[in-house]
Amino acid sequence: MTFIIHPVLLCGGSGTRLWPLSRKSFPKQFSRLTGNESLFQGAVGRLIGAGFKEPLVITGNDFRFIVVEQLAAIETSPLAILIEPEGRNTAPAVLAAALHLRVTQPDALMLVAPSDHVVPDAAAFRAAVQAAAPRALAGDIVTFGITPTRAETGYGYLELAPGADASAQTPQALARFVEKPKAKHAEQMLTAGNFLWNAGIFLFTADTLVKAFSQHAPDVLEHVGAAVSRAQPxxxxxxxxxxAWANVPDISIDYAIMEKASNLAVMPFSAGWSDLGGWDAVWQEAGPDAAGNVASDNATAIGCEDTLLRSESPRVELVGIGLKDIVAIATTDAVLVAHKSQSQRVKEAVAALQAKGRAQATTFPTDHRPWGMFESLVIGSRFQVKRIVVKPGAALSLQSHHHRSEHWIVVEGTARVTVDNEVKLLTENQSVYIPLGAVHRMENPGKVPMVLIEVQTGSYLGEDDIIRYEDVYARGQGAKG
Known part of the structure; x- marks a missing residue:
């Protein structure tokens, strides 16, 4: 029998553990880390097929259009996309999805999964979900436990109950959750053989989860319920x-429910999994060569061993010579060099950069928008040069600026430009001046991407110096709206 599963993908998070490739403005789930698709697209792809409904995605305001664009790229339509006003950890996000589904389908089987994990054998994972479904339909909360392959200190663990089988093909009794251990404790659990990694993946009915919150976290249920009931299209x-969301506690689903509930079971899974929680995990998943090296297209390893070299830009060629157990990651505006054993400390680097007020801590030179993207090429004290790409048929908002004027030069395609009451077409090598305070907009009326160079000059060049008057994407005010 094939059970109907509703995938729920958690798609928020700051993504600091894989800095500088993953940052708050564009976290790791949207990046291509191990293949031609982003981690988010990979998560959607393995939950498509017989028995699986369209995904329900929970994300933040700044990522909503990225989610839509990446779903469209793999020709997938979502069941719904819920927008969190701000991150409140996993418990409120999962509960919001359950309440949303429960309105029409209280017995809906929800598979809750992060969108930034890697599961190489998608068919095996889908089979494990189907095998766990009867227990979930019976009212249990099923968590997925990964067969450990090493004494990992970066994961939480699940201890099986006495008599449970860690290699079973059906859900087993769960004794307790174990926090991320010290190395010695991790070794002991690996040797014991009755511990699994906590993957943070869960299966239950919507009604089961809501009842669990009613019993163990009623304050979360009260405020999330209000936020869902007052949701606006x-x-x-x-x-x-x-x-209502502002009153929601910041709490994980493990603390709110899983460590208190008695109706728990664990589904063992041994076909491969990684949360890509650090650059050492990326190195492992990327498949090192005979010398243990992983090098991207824009990187070269000479006399290196067990090293990850990755450059994200064709303009930055990264070369390592005589390195051992090193991670070196280069982007257009930042470089990380670390011993592989210290790669979990990347969060400290992000915190240090934030303390210094460096933009590289949270934002990229490239910024994705619903109409396309822009890339900062040069920034000075009173000027900035950008490369802007507008998708076919797309348009920026009708807007003005208090502090800057702009020059636009079209280098590819055709632009329809509005400046106050004048509208005209610009083709390649043509330009236009936008005076400070002028109401303006650019559109791409063509069938191919339009590329232009923008030169900004003024006393303040921040992205929040935008006043929007009209916007086809219904964004509000502010940098991204």
Whole structure:
């Protein structure tokens, strides 16, 4: 029998553990780390097929259009996209999805999964989900436990109950959750053989989860329930009520429910999994060569061993010579060099950069928008040069600026440009000046991407110096709206 599963993908998070490739403005789930698709697209792809409904995605305001674009790229339509006003950890996000589904399907089987994990054998994972479904339909909360392959200190663990089988093909009794251990404790658990890694993946009915919150975390249920009931449609999104959401506790589903509930079971899974929680994990998943090296297209390893060399830009060629157990990651604006054993400390680097006020801590030179993207090429004290790409048929908002004027030079395609009351077409090598305070907009009326160079000059060049008057994407004010 094939059971109907509703995938719920958690798609928020700051992504600091894989800095500088993953940052708050564009976290790791949207990046291509191990293949031609992003981790988010990979997560969606392995939950498509017989027995699986369209995914329900929970994400933040700044990522909503990235989610839509990446789903469209793999020709997938979501069941719904819920917008969190701000991150409140996993418990409120999962509960919001359950309440959303429960309105029409209280017995809906929800498979809750992070969107930034790697599961190489998608068919085996889908089979494990189907095998766990009867226990979930019976009212249990099923968590997925990964067969450990090493004494990992970066994961939480699940201890099986006495008599449970860690290699079983059906859900087993769970004794307790174990926090991320010290190395000695991890070795002991690996040797014992009755511990599994906690993957943070869960299967239950919507009704089961809501009842669990009613019993163990009623305060979370009260405020999340209000946020869901007052949610407002926004284009193809459902925007949770910000006022109610502000009262929601910041708490993980493990602390809120899993460590308190008695109706728990664990589904063992041994076909391969990684949360890509650090650059050492990326090195492992990327498949090192005979010398233990992984090098991207823009990187070269000479006399290196067990080293990860990765450059994200064709303009930056990264070369390592005589390195051993080193991670070196280069982007256009930042470089990370670390011993592989210290790669879990990347969060400290991000914190240090934030303390210094460095933009590289959280933002990229490249910024993705619903109409396309822009890349900062040069930034000075009173000027900035950008490369802007506008998708076919797309348009920026009708807007003005308090502090800057702009020059636009079209280098590819055709632009329809509005400056106050004048509208005209610009083709390659043509330019236009946008005076400070002028109401303006650029559109791409063509069938191919339009590329232009923008030169900004003024006393303040921040992205929040935007006043929007009209916007086809229904964004509000602020940098991204």
């Amino acid at each position: 926004d284009l193809s999104f459902s925007r949770l009520d910000a006022t």
